[in-house]
Amino acid sequence: MAELVKTLNTFAHDALIGGTEIPLLTKAVTLAAGSGTVARGTVLGKITIGAASVAVAGAGEAGANTGNGTLTIDATTPVLAGAKPGVYQVKIVSAAVADPAAAAMAHVFDPDGDLIDIIEAATTPGTTFSKQIKFVIVDGSTAFVAGDGFTVTLAAGSGKHKTVDSTAVDGSAVADCIAVQTVVVPADADAKGEAYTQGIFNGDHLIFGGSDTMATHADRLRELNIIVTNEQ
Structure with a gap:
């Protein structure tokens, strides 16, 4: 179930967050083995x-x-x-x-x-x-x-997540959420993480896989109620 980020202890007010007019929602995710370092702000796709x-x-x-x-x-x-x-x-x-x-x-x-x-x-x-x-x-x-x-x-698919990449053919070409915290995923084991499913974010601080850019996934992110701004 999605969680509403309510307190200063769970709300990381840094350059990634673009505002609080839309409540931040999060969910638990499993990051697929071999994903490497998944940094905070990485846009994730789901293996479907x-x-x-x-x-x-x-x-x-x-x-x-x-x-x-x-x-x-x-x-x-x-x-x-x-x-x-x-x-x-x-x-x-x-x-x-x-x-x-x-x-x-x-x-x-x-x-x-x-x-x-x-x-x-x-x-x-x-x-x-x-x-x-x-x-x-x-x-x-x-x-x-x-x-x-x-x-x-x-x-x-497994339902696990990894960095979104429009060239992927396992379903993870489609944006699903944004990593809350940096997680180092082993090559031979999955890792637990947390991801934003809604909110306002600074586009300059979002991370994509391959040669993808904000433009690649802009329409999909809007569908998810993930609003992107360039305001600090």
Whole structure:
């Protein structure tokens, strides 16, 4: 539950705080192992996306596919920007034909059921980039037919926090809160911390990951009722 910072003992009146017109609220957070030194004023993102897994989901008996092709999640970058936890559907909508040569076509639906991409199965191994997820889909010796398909499940993340970075693909690309105090996080263990979830802060004293700037996360911070000013 969010806490209201009420007393001088818990309210750190330094250059980070831009005013008290909006009450400061805080919450306890777990900082993910390997985060290093997370300084006071660091904007944190939350890990909401975990590992990816694949299952056959054809229209045949017990979900079997007619075609014996495969879908394999990319080993290096299975999750792309904008991905969300849940089940993605990859549905074959047209079979491969030999003349003219063409691979099977598939629709990709996100966990909300929205069509996000139309892709083509490769006849030889290759990488298929779909929006939000990255995988390889290859026709086998028996071609896919309409109604064949796969599911790609992205597990929910750990819910732990680390420095926000817009290039991250585990959910921590999205700002969630601001570190209250500096915490040194070991490489092999998580650490407990506290984070502001609301208030007025001096933008010059906020810290971001990667090459991110205040402009990268301004809209999201406003949504959180984290108001940024440059007044001292």
